[in-house]
Amino acid sequence: MDKEKFKRLFPHLADEMETGVSRIRQRQIESEPEEAKVGERKWAGYDPTVVDFIRRCDTEGEAEEIINYMEKRGEVAPKAAKGIRRQLREEGLRSFGKKKEPGFYDRDR
Numbered sequence: 001m002d003k004e005k006f007k008r009l010f011p012h013l014a015d016e017m018e019t020g021v022s023r024i025r026q027r028q029i030e031s032e033p034e035e036a037k038v039g040e041r042k043w044a045g046y047d048p049t050v051v052d053f054i055r056r057c058d059t060e061g062e063a064e065e066i067i068n069y070m071e072k073r074g075e076v077a078p079k080a081a082k083g084i085r086r087q088l089r090e091e092g093l094r095s096f097g098k099k100k101e102p103g104f105y106d107r108d109r
Helices: 003-009 011-019 023-031 050-054 060-072 078-091
Strands: none
Touching (some): 003 011, 060 078
16 A cells, blocks of 8 residues: 555555654543543642641741742742741641651552
């Protein structure tokens, strides 16, 4: 069979063979919800917040250092930092959530 006849009979297959990309699979990927995509990490591209870092701390002193550092860098507004410090002082370290252990962001879903 010549190439032109093959293209007329099987246009998508011919295109896939030339480009190496399946249109069917490409449409499936585009229509799948973000969390269902195969081979992607759940937390890819996520930018941790001050609370995410606090939840990795073992002591209130470590948490205070995190707050100071992020406030100094402008990643936490002074008013928000003040509220976070108050919560830390009055309610304790675990009031922000249970401790995030190493590897937390490496887990699949």
